[in-house]
Amino acid sequence: MSFTLYGAAGSGSVPVEAAMTLIGLDYRVIEAVTWEGEAERDKVAVANPMRQVPTLITPDGETITESAAILIWLADAHPKARLGPSIDDPRRAQFLRWMTFIPASIYSMFWVRDEPSRLVGDDAAAQEQIRQRTAERIAECWRVMDRQITPGRFLLGDDLSVLDLYVAVASRWTPRRARFAIEAPRMAEVVRRVDARPGLQDFWARRFPFDEGA
Known part of the structure; x- marks a missing residue:
């Protein structure tokens, strides 16, 4: 099944x-x-x-x-x-920390960003303000994460994990990869490795083709 x-x-x-x-x-x-x-x-x-x-x-x-x-x-x-540290792995705490940070601090912004009218109705000026402020908040969160994480080849060291997949995808959303590279330069190096992962090339082309500079 x-x-x-x-x-x-x-x-x-x-x-x-x-x-x-x-x-x-x-x-x-x-x-x-x-x-x-x-x-x-x-x-x-x-x-x-x-x-x-x-x-x-x-x-x-x-x-x-x-x-x-x-x-x-x-x-x-x-x-x-081997896509995540086991419960007795010393990396487990940070794995859980950042796996929950992304949806709580970043992903959640898109509920209102995608449809600002959910909070402010038809007020066009207020909608634009929400778009600007959520973009800045997302950039700030990436900056905070980048300063507190010490990547190896991947975010938790030498092994690819689901955290790398999560960041590689979320970093393609607003404010997009160009801004992400400025705010989170250490993580930007990692997500480029994830993008280039041989076992995922056909997958990315089907499910999330993108322009890295966008």
């Missing part, structure tokens, strides 16, 4: 798809571009009442939501893939 993932190209499902690709899991994606309207959100409603992607259905029929939770679960459930 295979996994079913509700997701969309360029979305928070992409690091989950990348992890499953590297692990070698059999999965199918039900495309749900939730930011394009209610009909797309309704596709996910059968599995997740929040109508958000990613939503993962395991072969046993269990539902797992929240990108960080799915990524941590995948790494823990497939230790041979």
Whole structure:
């Protein structure tokens, strides 16, 4: 039996798809571009009442939501893939710290940024102010993370982890990679290695092609 993932190209499902690709899991994606309207959100409603992607259905029929939770679960459930430090690994605390920092401090900004009217209605000036302030907040968070993390070849040392996949995808969102490289130069070197990972080249081309300078 295979996994079913509700997701969309360029979305928070992409690091989950990348992890499953590297692990070698059999999965199918039900495309749900939730930011394009209610009909797309309704596709996910059968599995997740929040109508958000990613939503993962395991072969046993269990539902797992929240990108960080799915990524941590995948790494823990497939230790041979070496995509996350085990519970007794000294890197585990920092792994959990940054895996939760990204959705709490960065990913969460996009709920309001993508649709500022959720908070300010039709006020065009207020909507633009939200877009500007959320972009600055995201850049600040990347700057804070870059100052407190000491990468090796990858963010936690020499081993690729789901944290690297998560950052590689999230850093492509606003304010985009050019700004990310300025705010987080040490992490920028790492995400370029993730982009160039041989086992992911075809995957990136299908699920999140991008212009690095954008």
